[in-house]
Amino acid sequence: MTTAPIIEQRSIPVVSTDSVIEIEHLYKTFGDNTVLADFSLVLRKGENVAVLGKSGSGKSVLIKCIIGLMRADKGSIRLLGQDIDNLDHQELDEIRSRVGFLFQSNALYDSMTVRENLEFPLRRHWIKMTSAEQDAKVLEVLSNVGLAHAVDMMPAELSGGMRKRIALARTLILDPEIIFYDEPTTGLDPITGKGISKLIREMGEKYNTSALIISHDMNCIRMTADRIIMLIDGTCYAQGSYEELKLNNDPKVKQFFE
Amino acid sequence: MALSHTWQQFLDETGDISRFTRRFFLQGFKPRYEIAELLRQCYIIGYKSLPLVGLTGFIMGLVLTMQLRPSLISYGAESELPAMVGIAIVREIGPVITALIFAGKIGSSIGAELGSMKVTEQIDAMEVSGTNPFKYLVVTRVLAATLMLPVLVILGDAISLYGSYLGVNIRGITSFSLFFQQVFDALSFSDFFPALIKSYFFGFAVGIIGCYKGFNSSKGTEGVGRSANSAVVVSSVLIFIIDLLAVQITDILGFN
Incomplete structure (x- = not known):
């Protein structure tokens, strides 16, 4: 028996003048496995979600x-005011130049030096x-992430934490309006991990970006997020600040804080 | 039942490779052209393969000469040795052995490199950075492999013939100019041309299979190893199939 979520997704306002991402009723399945089912989300300018x-x-x-990078089966996604599904390659590239993406595996190009990795998006x-x-x-x-000395090193010569910082530096090089963090810690x-979380917060403030952080690391989320959306059973099950969700008694929510 | 499943897999993969090849032709000749990356790949795929191709070519020429000599002596035809080795190397052994060495070195390297880039999200990162990864990674590598293999075959043939010249001189004395005069007297346009043309197809096969396997790699590091391995196996088999078709076509066209 589960209690009701804090906020039903249908109650989320999806039209906002200052929103940078608006997702409405998104569905995505892989074979019989439904991973997103009627998911909606709004990310506002300057907000870390x-x-x-x-x-x-x-x-x-x-x-x-x-x-x-993937197409949803159903639903709409507006990124920086543009409907992603209706963009051609050139328009997609243009909008991607306004966002940064920190990949879970860092995705630094092995055959390039740190400098070349950073110059590549430029x-x-x-x-x-x-x-x-x-x-x-x-x-x-590089100085902002504390690694100016690593400019001519190869990714293979870097530690895990250094790679993550370099990957973060690469996302910042285009002065993005939004940064996506996929499991940053x-x-x-x-x-x-704590250092990276602190850096995410600092860089967000310094570069005045919005951020969408995907994680299951509660410390990282506590340090970086203004608002948390709980993705459970493919839907936006609950949302609120860290403190609000921590006090929630819903077993599905509570399990993340135990 | 097992056979039909294997057959189904074979047909599925053949279809996928055909679609991948079609995509290469659809995207490969449209701008934006990745000239700098193409030249870099030509350097890596061509120049860096030369020592291995040269070494195997040299040994091949030397060994072939030493193996053929006793048979030709028994027929009293030792003087035909340069001509026979020359024809064998230029028409068949040079292109096929070079292509197989190329498949082993370049096919596996492309399969592993792209496979590793796929599983570590580097291909996604490239796309996010405003780059069409198919054009940047696949088109450049396939073109470089297609353009560089014929060059390697020509150089490999030359080194192989030099190995043969040394092989001839182990048990006898033949001048450099006489040896090569005998070789080129025995060769004609119809020996060079089909060998050169089929080398382009060998290079294309190695490039497209290596890229296909790498680009469709999955299941982490295990998948990368599998991509590299199957890139070599499939492209080697394709080299023999292309060779078989080439010999039939040249026969029909009267080049044999």
Whole structure:
């Protein structure tokens, strides 16, 4: 027997002038497995929202649908005011240049140095910069994550925490309006994880970004999120601040805080 | 039942490879052209394969000459040795052995590299960075493999013939100019041309299979290993099938 969730998803306001992501009634299935079922979400400008759910609950699928790496079966996704499903490749690339994505596995290009990894999005999105400006930008974001000295290192020479910081620097290099974090602390020890969570918060404030954080690490979520959305059974089961959800007696919500 | 399942899998995979190849032709010749990456891949796939191709070619020429000599002596035809080795290397052994070495080195390397990029989300990261990963990774590698293998075959043939020249001189004395004059007197356009054309198809097969296997890799590191392995196996088998078709076509066209 489960108690009612805090807020039913249908009550979430989906039209907002300052919203940067609006998702309405999203469905995604893989064969017989439904991972998203009537999921809705709104992310407002400057807000950090965490999507909390068990492994395999569809959190990563959700952000891949938002960024256009996967197509949802049904529902609508508006990213920075544009309907993702109606964009052609060029428009999709243009909108992707305004967002950053920190992958769970960091996704640093093994064959490139740290500098080349950071320059890659600048070159590919045709950002007009002289090579001196490009160098300065690379060093600026590396300094912000505390790794300016690693500029000429290869990804294989970096520790797990350093890789995560470099991956974060790569997401920041285009001055994104929104950053997607896919399990940012997975595979890191608690101390390094805490450092990364702190850095996410600091960088959000410094670069004035909104963030959608996918995680099941409660420490990370507590440190980084203004609002938490609980993705349970493919739907937005409950939402609220960390403190609000912690006090909730619904067993499905409570299990994450035990 | 087991046979029909295997047959089904074979047909499914053949269909998938055909669709992948179609996608290559649809996307490969439209802008944006990845010229810098194509040149980088030509360097990696071509130049860096040369030492291995050269070494195997040299040994192949030397060994072939030493193995053929006793048979030709018994027929009193030792003087035909350069011509016979030359024809064998240029028409068949050079392209096929070079292509097989190429499949082992480049096919596995492409399969493993793209497979590893797939499972570590590097391909997704590339897409998010405004890059079409199919064009950047697949088109450039397939084109580089297609363009570089014929060059390697020509160089491999030359090194192989030099190995043969040394092989001839182990038990006898033949001048460099006489050896190569005998080789080229025995060869004609119809020996070079089909061998060169089929080398392009061998290179394309190695490139497209390596990329297909890597791009569709799954199941973590185990899947990467499997991609690399099956890239070599499938492209090696394809090389022999293309060779079989090539010999039939050249026969029909009167090149044999």
